[in-house]
Amino acid sequence: MADTPSRLFSLVAILIAVWVLVYWLYEPRPPRVTADTISPVPRASGAASPQPRLPPLPQQSQPLLPSPPPESRPPTRPETQAAPKSDPPAPPPPPAVIEPKFRQYVVQVGDVSWESVAQRIYGDRRKWTIIAKANPLATSDRLKPGRTVLNIPLDPDNIQGKPNPAAETPPPATPKPPPAAETTYVVQEGDTLWAISKKVYGKGGLWERIYDANRDTIKDKDRPVAGTVLRVPARGEQE
Numbered sequence: 001m002a003d004t005p006s007r008l009f010s011l012v013a014i015l016i017a018v019w020v021l022v023y024w025l026y027e028p029r030p031p032r033v034t035a036d037t038i039s040p041v042p043r044a045s046g047a048a049s050p051q052p053r054l055p056p057l058p059q060q061s062q063p064l065l066p067s068p069p070p071e072s073r074p075p076t077r078p079e080t081q082a083a084p085k086s087d088p089p090a091p092p093p094p095p096a097v098i099e100p101k102f103r104q105y106v107v108q109v110g111d112v113s114w115e116s117v118a119q120r121i122y123g124d125r126r127k128w129t130i131i132a133k134a135n136p137l138a139t140s141d142r143l144k145p146g147r148t149v150l151n152i153p154l155d156p157d158n159i160q161g162k163p164n165p166a167a168e169t170p171p172p173a174t175p176k177p178p179p180a181a182e183t184t185y186v187v188q189e190g191d192t193l194w195a196i197s198k199k200v201y202g203k204g205g206l207w208e209r210i211y212d213a214n215r216d217t218i219k220d221k222d223r224p225v226a227g228t229v230l231r232v233p234a235r236g237e238q239e
Helices: 004-025 114-121 125-134 193-201 204-213
Strands: 102-106 149-153 183-186 229-232
Touching: 114 125, 125 149, 183 193, 193 204, 193 229, 204 229
Parallel strands: none
Antiparallel strands: 102 149, 183 229
16 A cells, blocks of 8 residues: 555656657647548539639749850951962072082002002092192191092082182173264364364265265355354264
């Protein structure tokens, strides 16, 4: 009997704990609405039967479509102006001097002088001066076979360089003097055609040229009238 109050107290504590759990922690779910659970509503005669109310459906957010990119136009290429055509560059002038060209020759046994070397290379001992001029620092008494190297000109006429005829500019042509123009002469008192020719040409034998040029003016070729203006033709180069 002594344990009865303690048991009652324990039972009450358990009930209180269960009530707290149920009241504070339990969340009742709303009842599911279906067509079977909707109670029909009595309708009046002649009135349209109301449609059953359904719970609103949750609105679905429509995905935002990406906005179309702005219309892109191909970049316009700048108009390039055609470069003006230029004349091709002038070729360089030829060199004024043709440089000599050589080949090397190693002295052999028996080459004891320039003459012997010329005989071996040119087949003519008299051409030793060509080899001597092409090797001014060498001497014929110091030719050592297998060691001395000589310069042999490829062109025997070009040992130290020669003028290039292609680079020579022709001398400027001397302009011809213009032909002498015709002049005039006024007949003086006592003049004769011979004397006039002597004055204007330096020789009296050309008087007939003056007479031929003035036949319509000279009445007497021996005595032209003083004061008459005569045409004096130009003197020829060979006269």
